[in-house]
Each structure stands twice: as structure tokens, then as C-alpha cells.
Amino acid sequence: MLNRRQMLTTTLALGAMHLFPGISMGQARRLVFATFTGSWEEAHRDVLVPAFRKATNNAEMALDPMLSVDQIAKVTAARANPPIDVMLHDPGPALVAIGQDLAAPYPVAQSAHYKDLISDAQDPMGPAPFFQVVGITYNPEKVKTPPTSWADIWKPEFKGRVGITNLNSTLGTGFLVEIARMKGGSEANVDAGFKAIEDLKPNLGAVAANPGQLATLYQQGQVDIGPGNFNAIQILKARGVPVEFVAPKEGAIAFKTTIHIVKNSPNPELAFKLIEASLSPEVQSKLMDSPYLIVPTNTKVKMGGEIAKVLAKDHDEMKKKFVFQDWKKINEQRSGWIEKFNRDIKI
């Protein structure tokens, strides 16, 4: 018979194992994929996870959606036994993760799909299964002539109606770099971009705290034109908000969303299979369709639907119409720019 004390010990031990799963280490853990929150999670739950399970004879896996910075923090805190197997990152955080030695190299030689990716998506430290594309968003009810160039945002008729984000987001930083390039600057020198934002002040109706907030501002009529993320705008449009997306003639800004095997992951094979699934033409073409509208990177995927209409008919056109930025260079100075933006851009 158990006495009360033994019972208590057992209960406490069970409780502790539940609280700190690390205690029961050695035991196999299911694959954990830290995707992004929101529409990303939905898309991955509905398309990527079923494809992975099909490819692995129903292996267990969990989605644990979180921001890039949280992924980095969690893996940094337990490098030897990371709680995540696969990370998803925007270009800035991806370089941080690789720089801090958190990502394992992708087994390129074993991959069936890696060679089919467009060259910008190939990275041996973590390939890009998707692109995020930033172009001009506008409200067609208020803006009668569709904009064609980033320069249109500076037109006096948009006084108080332009929305941007600050540099905390990839979107905001990418926009700054792009307008700097338009004015003769580069990733290494964005002074011209700051000057342009200074000139944009009379037009600025809002500087949103993040891209999600920026998107909702169109819904509320707070702003009518500005840089916007293709996916976010399509989601709004599907909900009946009057918004349109155009790729400016200077080229739409494309960001790689890269996927990485976490270094020291206890499930490297399954992690590899999940990433393979995300690179496969089957998953990518499904994710290209409505309502996900995620831009594919695999050249075997035939572009269709809204993406073919608004962005590019095929991957050759995409290469011509997309602008890729050098985030290695951007990361070197980004903190300085954020500081400058904090100090100098007063509205």
C-alpha cells in the first residue's frame, strides 16, 4: 500500500515531469515547428502539416507559432536540447540565428527539391520555401489613378493619407532601403532614404507600430496609400476591405522567408522531411492558391491565380520584377538606423 508520503512524492514527481519535460529526456519528443502566428499558422496547419504526415507515415508533429525573436530566445536558452526542431525566419533574424550558431546546415545533397528552387531561395544554412513581397497598397475607392511607382506616394494629393511602419519590422526597414536605392543610395548608405522620409512627412497619416496594424489602418480609412505586404493585403481584400496591391515599376521588394533545422535538434530526419515538404511543388502550389496566396520559390510550380495576375506570370518574370535586398549589409547598420529613426523622424 502507498502511504500518504509516498503518494505525495509520486504526485510531485509526476507534476514536475509535466512542468519540466526535460526531466524525462532521452524519451523521443515529437517534431516541433515554430511557424509564425496568424495566417502563416493557418496555412501551415492546413497544408504543410498534412503533407508532412503523409510523407512520414503519420509522424507526430506540433506547430508552436511564435515570433522570430522568441524562436531565437528559446533555442539560445537550451542550445544542447532545443525545444524547437525547425525555425522559420525573416531575413534579418535568419542572419542573427545563423550568426549565433543556432541553425544546422541543410543536407543539400540529399534534398530532392533544393536544386529546383530559384537561385535567390537557395541557401545551404536554410532554404527559402516562400517569398514575402512588398509593393504599393492603395484604397481604390479613394485613389482613382492606380499608383505605378514608389515616387507616387510623395504626390501632394496624398497629404495626410500615407501609412508606413517604423523600422522595427522587416517591411519598414525594407521600404527605407528601397527608397534609398531609388534616390541613389544603397544598403550601405540609406541617408537618401531618411531624407525622403523627411520629405514624406506632410503626407504621413500614420506610422504604424507593425505591419499588422498598418493593414488594419486601410480598413478604418486612416490611410489610403503606402507600402504593404502582398499576403496581408490579399487577406484584407478577401474580407471585403477596398484595397489593391500593385508592384511598382522599380520592382516589388521580395524577402526570403527561410526555414532552418535547429542545431542539436533531436529529430533531424523529421525536420529534414518537413522542410522537404515545404519546398515541394505540391505544397507550394497549394499554398499559392486562395486564400493563402503565398509566393512559391520552387521553379516547378506553375504560377497561377492572383499571384500570376498581380506579381509575375512565371519565375523568370519574377526574377526580373522582384528586388532582393542584401540583408547582411542591412543588419550591419540596422540598429543605427532604428536609433536615427527614433531620434530624427518626428511627426
Place this chain on the structure above:
Amino acid sequence: MSSATHPPVTQYDLKLALPLAGLFALFFIAPLVLLIIVSFYTDTSMTRFGLDQYARFLLDPFSLGVLGSTLWLGVKVTALCFILGFPLAWIYVRAPRWAQGILMLVVVLPLLTSVVVRTFSWIVILGRQGIINNTLLGLGLIDAPLRLLYTEGGVVWALAQVQMPLMVLPLITALSRIEPNLEDASAALGAGAWRTFFRVTLPLSLPGIIAGCLLTFAASITAFITQSLVGGGRMLFMPMYLYQQSSTLNNWPFAAAISVIFLIAVLGAVTLFNFLGRLARGTAEA
């Protein structure tokens, strides 16, 4: 049973507080200590110790400006909450019982809704096509929509509404504890309504005022969600500054130093309020 063998019933065994103390030590004290340690690293890869992060903040007029404007924001919100909340608490205490039920519901209602929802409703109210702008445009009082969202004024109003219960509830408690006869006595001795208010009611309700101000102040300067949603990406207060450094720039030591400095500043404000409270109690009892 003689009372000598039993401890007095009002004295509890301190051991009863052990589980809570353990919880605090594990989940509050330990992370706080970690935070303080991290703040003393000089570099982002956390290899060397030094006071660089503190120097960077405390010798930089811009960072000090952010701290100052955050504390000033707290003062403004607290003042607005007090000016609007005191009459409400006053009416509540004097209202008939049935009306008290309704008033209490109105006061507590904001606490029952998520702060995100409340903040979003302020975006709807303050926006270019929001309720205020549409009304003013409709009445012909303005020609073009006013900029209300993403202004400091907007943040103050929204925060005041969001934090109002924290001010009103302690005020109600304090006001309802005041012996009504004291006001009658004051009137009988020839004091007018205002004199009674300033010499009797206000001093006696001071503990409630201090408690309310303390809660409102602490809650409004740390209200990251409302500050960033209504203030937008351009208005920089301490919580956003901290978020930017830790989350976008991965500069944990500087972010930790900002947290510690902010914590000390808030503790300073709390101590000041408490000191005022003790002074006030002194005056009230004198």
C-alpha cells in the same frame, strides 16, 4: 479548552505563506536577478561585464527624454483619471442603492473586456473616419478630419478610459468609509459646501486617492498595448523602447538595462506616492 494552549485565532502561521513565497522566488525573484545580471554585460553576445549599458542610457539625452516623457504620460493620465474619476466615485457613494448597482457595473465593465478590444474601440473612435471626426464634420465644425489617432492626446484619453477602474474603485472604498455625520457637523459649524469638501472630505479620502493614483500611474506607463496601438510606431515610450531593443535588435543587455532603470524609476514614483500618503494620513489625523 483554555485559550493558553491555542495560539490566538488572528495570528496565522507564517508557514502558510511558503507556497506563495516559493512561487515568487522561482518565477519572480529568479528572473529579476537574471535580468539584472544581463543588464551588466557590455556587449550583445554577453561576454564581458561592465556599466556600459547604464552609461549609454543615463548619459544620453534622447533616452532620458523617453524616460521623462513616459513618466510625464503617467502623470497626465493619472490626473485625467482623478479629475473624471473623483466625481464618479462621489456620485456612487451618494446614489441610492439601485443606482449603485448600475454605476458599479459601469465602473467595472471595462475590466471585463480585454484591453486589446478596448484599445481597438479607441482606434475606431479617434480615426480619420472615426466617431469624433464624423460628428464634427457632420456638424460643420471642421472642414478636414482632425488628427486624433497617433497623437499623445489620443494616448492619454484612451489610457484614462482603460485604467479608470483602477482609480475609481479605491476612491469608492475611501469615500464610503467617511462618516457622513462629519460633513453634517462641518455644515452645522458654518462651513460651506466647498469648504467642507476641501477641509473634510478630500483629506479623509486621501488614502484612496493615493492608492488610485499609484495604480493608475503604474498601469498607464507600462501599458504597452494601448501605447503602441493608439500611439503608433512613432511615439516612443519606455515599453516600446525596451521591446525594440530586445525584439528587433536582439540587444538584450541594453534592453535589460532599460528595464532595470524603468523599474527603479517606477519604484521611485511609488515611494514618492507612499510618502505623500503617509504625510496625508498625518494631516487627516491631525
